[in-house]
Amino acid sequence: MKRYLAWFAAAVVGAAIGASVMASLYMRVLRAAIPEHMTTLEHGQEYSCMLSLAVLTKLEAGDTEHAKSMLAHEVASFYHRPWQLDAPQRQKILEFIEATKPKSSVLREELSKAPQ
Numbered sequence: 001m002k003r004y005l006a007w008f009a010a011a012v013v014g015a016a017i018g019a020s021v022m023a024s025l026y027m028r029v030l031r032a033a034i035p036e037h038m039t040t041l042e043h044g045q046e047y048s049c050m051l052s053l054a055v056l057t058k059l060e061a062g063d064t065e066h067a068k069s070m071l072a073h074e075v076a077s078f079y080h081r082p083w084q085l086d087a088p089q090r091q092k093i094l095e096f097i098e099a100t101k102p103k104s105s106v107l108r109e110e111l112s113k114a115p116q
Contacts, residue, residue, distance in 0.1 A: 065106070072110040080115035 051074060058067035079097055084090050101108050 068104075068106040069110070072104065072106045075107060076110035076113065076115075079111055 051070065055067045055070050058064070058070065075097060079094065097107075097111075101111060
């Protein structure tokens, strides 16, 4: 009986040490991942802001065709991007793009181009 108790105690101590090591590694990974994610979000917001500003400037200047082209290019970029194809939100957006495509010649033209 003492032998089983010793094995059980060793297993408990080993599990505690393993859990401690895994927790410290996990926290290290989280501490690295969170700032990276925040940086990615910031870059996305900066890009969105600059695109919006450029389109707004074109619209204010009366250059609607160039503004439409810029926006259509962004939609086509999303449309041709292969990742997360089965995500429900992506499917809704793709349906909306398909519904908009017959109404916009600029969008149809951009979507017909080969993906970059």
